[in-house]
Amino acid sequence: MAATPETPTTAAPRRKVRRHRGEGQWAVGHLTPLNGSEQMKKDDDGLNVRTRIETIYSKRGFDSIDPNDLRGRMRWWGLYTQRRPGIDGGRTAILEPEELEDEYFMMRVRIDGGRLTTEQLRVVGEISQEFARGTADITDRQNIQYHWIRIEDVPEIWNRLEAVGLSTTEACGDVPRVVLGSPVAGIAEDEIIDGTPAIDEIHRRFIGNPAFSNLPRKFKTAISGSPLLDVVHEINDVAFVGVDHPEHGPGFDLWVGGGLSTNPKIGQRLGAWVPLDEVPDVFEGVVSIFRDYGYRRLRTRARLKFLLADWGTEKFRQVLEDEYLKRELVDGPAPDQPLERWRDHVGVHRQKDGRFYVGFAPRVGRVDGTVLTKIAELAEEHGSGRVRTTAEQKMLVLDVAEDRVDSLVAGLEALDLRVSPSPFRRGTMACTGIEFCKLAIVDTKARGASLIDELERRIPDFDEPITINLNGCPNACARIQVADIGLKGQLVLDDEGNQVEGFQVHLGGALGLEAGFGRKVRGLKVTSAELPDYVERVLTRFQKEREDGER
Ligand code: SF4
Numbered sequence: 325m326a327a328t329p330e331t332p333t334t335a336a337p338r339r340k341v342r343r344h345r346g347e348g349q350w351a352v353g354h355l356t357p358l359n360g361s362e363q364m365k366k367d368d369d370g371l372n373v374r375t376r377i378e379t380i381y382s383k384r385g386f387d388s389i390d391p392n393d394l395r396g397r398m399r400w401w402g403l404y405t406q407r408r409p410g411i412d413g414g415r416t417a418i419l420e421p422e423e424l425e426d427e428y429f430m431m432r433v434r435i436d437g438g439r440l441t442t443e444q445l446r447v448v449g450e451i452s453q454e455f456a457r458g459t460a461d462i463t464d465r466q467n468i469q470y471h472w473i474r475i476e477d478v479p480e481i482w483n484r485l486e487a488v489g490l491s492t493t494e495a496c497g498d499v500p501r502v503v504l505g506s507p508v509a510g511i512a513e514d515e516i517i518d519g520t521p522a523i524d525e526i527h528r529r530f531i532g533n534p535a536f537s538n539l540p541r542k543f544k545t546a547i548s549g550s551p552l553l554d555v556v557h558e559i560n561d562v563a564f565v566g567v568d569h570p571e572h573g574p575g576f577d578l579w580v581g582g583g584l585s586t587n588p589k590i591g592q593r594l595g596a597w598v599p600l601d602e603v604p605d606v607f608e609g610v611v612s613i614f615r616d617y618g619y620r621r622l623r624t625r626a627r628l629k630f631l632l633a634d635w636g637t638e639k640f641r642q643v644l645e646d647e648y649l650k651r652e653l654v655d656g657p658a659p660d661q662p663l664e665r666w667r668d669h670v671g672v673h674r675q676k677d678g679r680f681y682v683g684f685a686p687r688v689g690r691v692d693g694t695v696l697t698k699i700a701e702l703a704e705e706h707g708s709g710r711v712r713t714t715a716e717q718k719m720l721v722l723d724v725a726e727d728r729v730d731s732l733v734a735g736l737e738a739l740d741l742r743v744s745p746s747p748f749r750r751g752t753m754a755c756t757g758i759e760f761c762k763l764a765i766v767d768t769k770a771r772g773a774s775l776i777d778e779l780e781r782r783i784p785d786f787d788e789p790i791t792i793n794l795n796g797c798p799n800a801c802a803r804i805q806v807a808d809i810g811l812k813g814q815l816v817l818d819d820e821g822n823q824v825e826g827f828q829v830h831l832g833g834a835l836g837l838e839a840g841f842g843r844k845v846r847g848l849k850v851t852s853a854e855l856p857d858y859v860e861r862v863l864t865r866f867q868k869e870r871e872d873g874e875r
Contacts, residue, residue, distance in 0.1 A: 348540075348620030358621045361498075364392050365538045370400030370497050377401070378479045386427040386475050395421060400537065402432040402495030403478070406471055406760040413758055413765035413825060414815055416797070424762045429473040431456070432495035433485060436531075437505030437523045437547075438466035438713040444488045445711055446700040451481055452693025460696055461769075462689040464556075464753055464802065465502055465544075466713040467495060468696075471760050493532045498539045500530055500611055504555040506548035507683075507712035507720050511675040516566035517549035517574035522603035529604060536611055540618035540626040543611055544583070546715075547603065549574070553659060554667040556715050558582050558590045558839045559806065561628045562610045564603050565659045575599045577659055580610055580640060581632030584800030589629040590839045594641045597656020609648035613640070662836055665789035668716035670750055671743060672729055680729050681722045684736045685745040688754040688772040688794075689717030695739055702739075706732040717753050747790050748779040753803070757796035757813070764796035766813035766825040771852055778856035779863070786863055788870075794827070805841045806833040808875065809859060816849040826851040829858070834875065 346354040348362065357363040373393050381389045389398075394405065405425035416424070433448060440448070448468055452460040455477045456470035463469055473481070485491055494500060503523045510518045526545070530536050546555035549566030557563030557579055564576035576598045582591025598606050614628045632640055645652050670683040686695075703711055703721045706728045712720040719741075724732055733743045742749055752775065755761070757768030772794045779786070793807035797814075804810030810833055816826030828849050833842030850858040 346621065347625070349617050350620075351616035354620070359623065361396070361623060362620050364396045365498065367392070368397065369534055369537055370397040370499070371494075371532060371534060371537050373397035374401055377475070381475050382477075382479050389475065397497075398429075399496035400494060400499060402434065402492030403473070404430045404496060405762070406430045407758065407762045407764065413813070414823060416763065416765050421762070427474075428471065429475065429478075430756075430760055431470045431473045431478070431481065431492060432463070433468045433470070433490055433492055434495040434502040435466050435468060435490070435713055436503045436527050437509060437520060438507045438715075439505070439509075439520075440711050440713070441488075442700040442703050442709050442711060444490055445703075446697055447484055447488045448490070449693045449695075449697035449700060451484055452696065455481055456693065458692045458694065460691055460693050461756070462686065462691060462713050462717045462719065464689070464715055464717050466504055466507075466715055467502055468713070469756070494537070496542075497537075498541050498543075499537050500526075500539070500543045500545060503527065504544075504546035504548070504560065504715055506550040506554050507669055507714045508550060508554070508673075508681065509548070511677070511681060511722060512550055513674060513676045514551055515549050515676070516551060516568055517576070517600060519547035519549050519564060519566070519576070519600070519603070522547055522564070522600055522607075525604040526607050530608065530611070536615065539611070539615050540620045541623060543614055543628070545607065547576070549576070551660065552662050552664060552667045552669075553836060554669065554715065556803070556835055558835050559584055559588075559803065560591060561614065562607060563591055564598060564606075567597065567657050567659050569597045569654075569656050572597060572599065572654065572656075575656065576603060577656055578606060578653070580637075581629040583627045583629045584803060584805050585627075586624050587629070588800065588805045588841055589633065590841075592632065592637050593658060594637050594644075594653070595655055596641060596653035598653065605649065606644075606653075609644045612648055613643060617643075661838075665836075666750065667835075668714050668718045668750065669720055670718055670745060672733065675723070678726075679722075680724045680726060681720050682724060682729065682732055682736065682743055683714070683718055683720045684741040684743045685718050685749050686741055687749060687776055688752055688769055690769055690773065691741075695741070698739055699736075699741070702732065702735045706735075718750075746776070746780045746784075747786055747788060748776045748792070751789060751791040751808075752776050752793070753791070753807075754794040755796055755799075755801035757794075761796055763799060764813065765815060766796050766827070766852060768794040768796045768802070768813065771855065775856055775859065779859060782856070782860050783863060783867075786867065788867075790863070791833075792859065804830055804833070806835050806839065807842060808832065808834070809862065810842045811855070814849070816851055818851050818853075824851050824853070827855065831862070832875075
């Protein structure tokens with residue numbers, strides 16, 4: 325007898341009926357907003373908030389700002405409210421946004437490719453001193469971030485930035501964010517190809533363009549022709565990595581779908597080689613796939629990596645070729661394993677034109693307006709008009725004649741900007757943390773800086789490249805999952821059972837061609853106060869027991 329709904333049988337397994345739940349993909353007709361963020365973006369383009377800031381909010385003050393602009397669209401212009409001082413990490417998760425936020429803003433200046441002239445750097449430094457209480461952090465995406473910005477000052481800051489060719493356009497928000505570029509593009513002796521023209525063209529065609537200002541979430545891009553693989557291409561939504569094609573010559577290997585935070589994923593190669601002049605078109609194709617097919621139902625599933633996980637690389641490449649590029653891509657090789665573990669360009673290096681560049685390390689990306697202005701002056705005194713920021717929170721001065729290098733190095737070291745830093749200064753990164761970030765649970769910047777000092781004092785002979793990354797919460801702004809020692813901020817119990825600031829430990833993450841995520845050491849949590857003891861123990865034991873070549 326055939327089974328019918330009225331006559332159930334135990335013989336046949338019950339079929340699971342899955343109700344199709346749309347993911348909010350525009351390309352399959354799901355145009356109705358499925359959450360508040362999508363509704364906010366549909367109601368008005370984030371780019372349009374600029375006019376309201378200039379004509380209303382900056383004149384009438386903080387209280388005049390529409391909440392949807394304040395906590396949504398202002399990001400499209402690089403503005404977030406910062407954390408109200410004095411709120412401890414234990415209250416982060418229980419307070420309402422309006423209780424957590426201060427009436428001052430974090431402002432992010434986008435620096436595509438990390439390229440700055442000394443004139444631009446001087447203006448960045450002056451703005452910091454005049455409007456941001458001296459704050460200016462170098463981020464791990466080559467940007468500069470201010471704090472303590474008043475809404476009343478925003479139009480004047482924009483005027484000054486834009487007068488020297490800088491902006492905050494789409495520095496945050498569900499848009500194409502800053503394009504990472506090799507800090508030594510165009511100057512390195514070992515460069516495979518200079519990606520700068522592609523970065524400029526992407527900026528010209530797609531940044532501030534309403535056709536790409538409503539993506540499912542942020543979209544991160546990296547382009548580098550350096551064999552050091554110096555732009556963390558593995559964790560970007562789209563990346564172009566320099567390779568030499570045996571038939572076609574220098575070009576780029578195409579990677580898609582990398583990203584950290586929830587469900588971290590290393591980007592995947594599509595096996596395609598892209599010549600320099602086609603990079604902007606391929607970028608347009610990939611970002612268009614994300615806009616049209618990206619998931620918009622849940623923000624935790626809205627990054628490109630989730631679509632790639634469901635489609636696979638073969639289908640992704642097929643859709644890119646068939647629907648967007650209307651042609652086939654050329655197959656190409658993978659990049660080679662870099663010869664060095666450090667990718668930050670710190671130290672003194674010869675350029676291909678015979679001059680030198682000098683890379684230096686502040687502590688955990690923290691500088692200030694006065695220091696930035698002094699760096700600009702120092703660079704100019706030594707014949708340079710160009711500086712660069714790196715994706716490791718470091719900086720470079722370019723184009724220095726050989727006989728001026730020692731004097732520049734001495735000037736930088738006098739500002740506590742180390743050209744020959746310890747592995748700890750060089751390899752420790754920290755996110756914004758509880759000082760200014762509304763999501764933070766623990767302090768990171770000061771903790772990271774003091775950790776560097778302690779480790780330098782305790783194990784001065786440690787000479788292995790090492791990365792120690794500190795996050796102030798479970799997000800991934802400082803890339804803890806791909807650090808040798810990743811520290812995720814949370815509240816932990818001390819010996820007396822009190823809740824105090826501390827970290828969940830992840831060990832053994834890496835970037836490069838052997839990229840992988842660190843393992844969460846189950847149950848291993850350290851209080852912030854115990855952190856130097858813990859890291860010292862791990863590193864001295866590693867020094868004693870490591871085998872040849874072991875990381
Ligand atoms: Fe803020 Fe968390 Fe990101 Fe740090 S990791 S900047 S605390 S959101």
